[in-house]
Amino acid sequence: MGIKINALKCTNCMACEMVCSYHRDDGFAFLSACIVSYRAKEKKDYFGMMLKEEDVLVVARPEGLEINKIGEEADPDKEADASAKPMLLREGCDLCEDMDDYGPMCVAFCPVDAITLD
Amino acid sequence: MEYLSTDKILVIDLNAGQVEEDELDESLVEEKIGGIGITRYLYDKYRQDDPIVIGTGLLTGTTYPASASGQITAKSPVTGKVCHCPVIYKLGVEIKYSGYDYIVVKGRSESPVYLWIHDGVADISDAADIWGKNVWEATDELRTFxxxxxxxxMMIGPAGENGSDYAQVCFNHWSSPDRFGFGKLFGAKNLKGLAFRGMGLIEIAEPEDYVEQSLEILKQVKENDFIQKKGLAQILSALGEEDVVEWIQPVTHxxxxxYFTPYATNTYLFLDEESGLLEESKKEEPGVLVSDIYALLGFKKAGLSAVDAGRALKACAKYGIDPFAVTQLSGKTTLDEIKDCFDSIKGEIEIPGKGLFTPWCPTGPIFNDFDLAGEDETLAWWERRQAVSMIFGIQPLFSLMCPELTEENMLELASLGTDLELTQEILDAVIDDILG
Incomplete structure (x- = not known):
C-alpha cells in the first residue's frame, strides 16, 4: 500500500503539506511534512508535489511521475531551485500509521482527490 | 494569546525608522475575535498616523476549509473610507507563519523602503534598488536577493509610486482584490512593499477535535456539485456569463x-506558450495568473481577444494598477491603447453597500442560492458574509459558494482552537462594529 499522486488533478492548495506536518508536530506548521506542494516556478504555472518515502523521493510532475532513489547521484542536467526544501532530511512517509481514525492525512484532506491510496 | 496565534503585533514607524512588537492580548481576541475585528481596532488606535494595518484571521493557516485569507485595512484614497481588502493566494498564510498576526505600518519614510518580515524578525530595508521597478521585477529581485x-x-509598481488613484497593491506577481487604491497609499508612504517568509508553528488548544471537525466540514463541502469544477470561467458562467467559457478555453493552462481552498479560484492563461503544455515552459514569462473575474470580463466586453485580455491583465499586474478600474474608466478598446492609458485613469467605480468591502467579489452567492430573496436581502447577506470571512480568514470567493462554512462552525473551531468562549453574541457585536 502506498500514496498515489495525480499531479494533473492537484490545485496546489497545500492541504496535504499542512496536514502531513500536523501529523508530525501536533501543531500547525509546514516544516515537517514529507509531502509538499512544488510551487517554486510560479511565473511559469508549473506545480506538482514531492513525496519522500523511506528509500525514494517521488516527484509528481504534471507530465508524469519521477522516482529518485535516495542516495543516487542527481542528474547534472537538472537545475536545483534555490528554495528547494531539504526534503531528504525529513522523515519518510509512514502512511500516518498512528492516525487510526484517518489513514494517511494527505489522502483524507485532499479536496480534489489528487492523492489516493494505491 | 497562546493558541491559533503568533502572539505578536508588529508596529512599524516609518517616520522614526523603528520597529516595535506588542503582545496580542487574549482579552482583545475575546472582544474582537480576529481579522478585521482587530485590524479595525488597530486602525482606530493609530488613526492619527494614517496607518496601514495588515492582519490574518483567527482561523487563517489552519485546517478549516479555505482558511487562506489575510486582510489589509486602511483609509482608501479613492473613497475616503476605512476599507478592508482580502489578502489571497498563499500570502495570507505566509504572513501568519512569518511570525506576526498583525502589522501596523504608520507614518511616512523619508526615502523608499520595503519591509522584510521573516521568522519573527522584521527589518525596514532600503528600497533604492527596487524603487522604479515594476511589480514583477521587484518581486523577482527580492526573491533572488x-x-x-x-x-x-505585497508590492506596488509604477502606478503606486506615481500616485495613481487606482494604484493596486499586488501579491507576488499578480493583481489583487484591491479596488481601494491602497497602492497609492503605499507610494505616499515611500513604502515599496512587504516581503514575507516564515516556517513558524501555530499551537492549537484542542488539536485532535479541531482537525476532526475540520475534516467533517470538508466532507460536507465536497458534497457540493461545484467541487467538480475549477477556475474563473466556471464562476462567470454561474453568474450568467456562459460565453466566457468558450472564449477563454484556448489560452487556459x-x-x-x-491555501486549503477546495475550489481553484485562480486561472493561469498561457499567452506565449501552447496552453496544453505539461512540461515546464522554457519561456521565463509565458503568461499570467488571473483571479479577478470582473477585470477579465471587462476586457472581454471591451472587445479584446482572450490573448489580448491576458496581455492587458499582465500589463496591469506589472504596472500595479487595478485592471477592473482600467476596464471601467479608460474607455479603451485595443491592447495598445490600454497599455498607454494607465497614468490617466480617473473617475469612480461603484463600491457596493456601505463601501467597506471590495467588489472584486461578486455581490451575491456563487453556485448555491443560500435561500436569499431580493436585492436588499442579498446585499445585506453579502456584507455580513464578507465581514465574517475577513474576521476568521476565509477565502472570500469560496465563502460565497459554500453554505457549509457557517458562522456556527467557524465559532466552534475558533473556540476549540483557542480555548476561549467565542459566542454568536460576540461575533454579532464585532460585525455590528465593523458595519457601523
Whole structure:
C-alpha cells in the first residue's frame, strides 16, 4: 500500500503539506511534512508535489511521475531551485500509521482527490 | 494569546525608522475575535498616523476549509473610507507563519523602503534598488536577493509610486482584490512593499477535535456539485456569463487554489506558450495568473481577444494598477491603447453597500442560492458574509459558494482552537462594529 499522486488533478492548495506536518508536530506548521506542494516556478504555472518515502523521493510532475532513489547521484542536467526544501532530511512517509481514525492525512484532506491510496 | 496565534503585533514607524512588537492580548481576541475585528481596532488606535494595518484571521493557516485569507485595512484614497481588502493566494498564510498576526505600518519614510518580515524578525530595508521597478521585477529581485523562490510579496509598481488613484497593491506577481487604491497609499508612504517568509508553528488548544471537525466540514463541502469544477470561467458562467467559457478555453493552462481552498479560484492563461503544455515552459514569462473575474470580463466586453485580455491583465499586474478600474474608466478598446492609458485613469467605480468591502467579489452567492430573496436581502447577506470571512480568514470567493462554512462552525473551531468562549453574541457585536 502506498500514496498515489495525480499531479494533473492537484490545485496546489497545500492541504496535504499542512496536514502531513500536523501529523508530525501536533501543531500547525509546514516544516515537517514529507509531502509538499512544488510551487517554486510560479511565473511559469508549473506545480506538482514531492513525496519522500523511506528509500525514494517521488516527484509528481504534471507530465508524469519521477522516482529518485535516495542516495543516487542527481542528474547534472537538472537545475536545483534555490528554495528547494531539504526534503531528504525529513522523515519518510509512514502512511500516518498512528492516525487510526484517518489513514494517511494527505489522502483524507485532499479536496480534489489528487492523492489516493494505491 | 497562546493558541491559533503568533502572539505578536508588529508596529512599524516609518517616520522614526523603528520597529516595535506588542503582545496580542487574549482579552482583545475575546472582544474582537480576529481579522478585521482587530485590524479595525488597530486602525482606530493609530488613526492619527494614517496607518496601514495588515492582519490574518483567527482561523487563517489552519485546517478549516479555505482558511487562506489575510486582510489589509486602511483609509482608501479613492473613497475616503476605512476599507478592508482580502489578502489571497498563499500570502495570507505566509504572513501568519512569518511570525506576526498583525502589522501596523504608520507614518511616512523619508526615502523608499520595503519591509522584510521573516521568522519573527522584521527589518525596514532600503528600497533604492527596487524603487522604479515594476511589480514583477521587484518581486523577482527580492526573491533572488534572499535566495528563496517562495518569498511572498505585497508590492506596488509604477502606478503606486506615481500616485495613481487606482494604484493596486499586488501579491507576488499578480493583481489583487484591491479596488481601494491602497497602492497609492503605499507610494505616499515611500513604502515599496512587504516581503514575507516564515516556517513558524501555530499551537492549537484542542488539536485532535479541531482537525476532526475540520475534516467533517470538508466532507460536507465536497458534497457540493461545484467541487467538480475549477477556475474563473466556471464562476462567470454561474453568474450568467456562459460565453466566457468558450472564449477563454484556448489560452487556459491550469487552475490553482488559494491555501486549503477546495475550489481553484485562480486561472493561469498561457499567452506565449501552447496552453496544453505539461512540461515546464522554457519561456521565463509565458503568461499570467488571473483571479479577478470582473477585470477579465471587462476586457472581454471591451472587445479584446482572450490573448489580448491576458496581455492587458499582465500589463496591469506589472504596472500595479487595478485592471477592473482600467476596464471601467479608460474607455479603451485595443491592447495598445490600454497599455498607454494607465497614468490617466480617473473617475469612480461603484463600491457596493456601505463601501467597506471590495467588489472584486461578486455581490451575491456563487453556485448555491443560500435561500436569499431580493436585492436588499442579498446585499445585506453579502456584507455580513464578507465581514465574517475577513474576521476568521476565509477565502472570500469560496465563502460565497459554500453554505457549509457557517458562522456556527467557524465559532466552534475558533473556540476549540483557542480555548476561549467565542459566542454568536460576540461575533454579532464585532460585525455590528465593523458595519457601523
Amino acid at each position: 534572499v535566495g528563496d523562490d517562495l518569498l511572498q510579496t 491550469r487552475h490553482s487554489a488559494d
